[in-house]
Amino acid sequence: MTDMGLVIVGAAGRMGRTLIRLVTETEGVTVAGAIEREGSPFVGQDAGVVAGLPALGIAISDDPLPVFAQAQGVLDFTSPAATLGFAEIAAQARIVHVIGTTGLSAEDHAAIDAAARHAAIVQSGNMSLGVNLLAQLVRQAARALDEDFDIEVLEMHHRHKVDAPSGTALLLGQAAAEGREIDLAEHAVRVRDGITGPRPRGAIGFAALRGGSVIGDHSVMLAGEGEMITLSHHASDRALFARGAIKAALWAHGRKPGRYSMADVLGFTD
Ligand SMILES: NC(=O)C1=CN([C@@H]2O[C@H](COP(=O)(O)OP(=O)(O)OC[C@H]3O[C@@H](n4cnc5c(N)ncnc54)[C@H](OP(=O)(O)O)[C@@H]3O)[C@@H](O)[C@H]2O)C=CC1
Numbered sequence: 001m002t003d004m005g006l007v008i009v010g011a012a013g014r015m016g017r018t019l020i021r022l023v024t025e026t027e028g029v030t031v032a033g034a035i036e037r038e039g040s041p042f043v044g045q046d047a048g049v050v051a052g053l054p055a056l057g058i059a060i061s062d063d064p065l066p067v068f069a070q071a072q073g074v075l076d077f078t079s080p081a082a083t084l085g086f087a088e089i090a091a092q093a094r095i096v097h098v099i100g101t102t103g104l105s106a107e108d109h110a111a112i113d114a115a116a117r118h119a120a121i122v123q124s125g126n127m128s129l130g131v132n133l134l135a136q137l138v139r140q141a142a143r144a145l146d147e148d149f150d151i152e153v154l155e156m157h158h159r160h161k162v163d164a165p166s167g168t169a170l171l172l173g174q175a176a177a178e179g180r181e182i183d184l185a186e187h188a189v190r191v192r193d194g195i196t197g198p199r200p201r202g203a204i205g206f207a208a209l210r211g212g213s214v215i216g217d218h219s220v221m222l223a224g225e226g227e228m229i230t231l232s233h234h235a236s237d238r239a240l241f242a243r244g245a246i247k248a249a250l251w252a253h254g255r256k257p258g259r260y261s262m263a264d265v266l267g268f269t270d
Pocket residue numbers: 009010011012013014015016035036037038040076077078079081082099100101102103124125126127128167241
């Protein structure tokens with residue numbers, strides 16, 4: 001069988017470079033193209049060299065349409081505005097779109113839903129096996145424990161991260177809300193500053209730390225009277241997100257158009 005050709009958009013970014021390396025090492029997939037924004041100094045450079053590998057003979061382009069037309073999937077860890085543009089083009093080309101980009105608004109999610117009518121899209125705030133397992137455990141714990149246990153989601157990332165709370169923190173908060181059978185938007189406390197008053201019963205709180213080169217640390221605390229359960233995940237290498245994204249692309253290849261999650265890819269049913 002021929003390899004699945006994957007286009008890496010945001011190819012010169014932290015995740016883009018990691019994806020190029022991982023795709024070249026993984027059986028069944030090949031780098032079919034690499035995209036950066038118009039005006040980027042990386043346009044025209046060899047994608048392999050930018051990723052720290054020997055040359056691949058693939059020049060980074062700023063024109064996604066003809067590149068997507070020659071591929072079967074797109075791996076996208078860029079920015080919300082860029083991802084919406086890529087979703088339209090991937091839908092036009094009818095190819096798999098794996099979206100790792102975070103900081104997406106409700107309107108962005110609606111636009112992704114629209115694109116998913118024409119192509120298979122796998123979107124997740126975190127592509128790692130460990131975090132998606134953690135979300136299952138958080139859902140279970142939140143279901144088992146009532147509102148006497150306060151749920152707080154804590155995350156820390158490197159100093160370059162531009163969105164907060166992280167996509168993973170929101171994914172974990174969503175899992176907790178599902179366990180409690182409540183609407184996250186109605187119960188989320190995303191910012192605290194000044195005289196906040198006591199904690200609302202049943203709230204799901206978020207706290208975001210930024211500093212250094214931290215790749216991604218997440219903890220969900222369920223704090224009761226005199227006892228606390230903490231469920232945590234520590235990422236020490238971006239390769240784990242890249243492996244998940246490649247797995248998602250292979251899983252979605254040949255599937256009918258629709259919006260899928262990493263839980264679908266990993267076969268987590270609860
Ligand atoms: N779901 C998951 O598992 C994970 C998600 N992420 C998310 O992925 C995203 C990227 O993270 P990271 O790699 O650290 O960020 P970087 O800023 O290092 O990389 C993003 C890249 O995308 C490029 N880009 C932006 N707009 C466009 C465009 N219109 N066309 C082509 N390229 C574009 C940027 O170029 P320029 O610098 O010129 O703007 C940059 O090279 C973030 O939202 C992050 O939260 C990260 C890790 C795991």
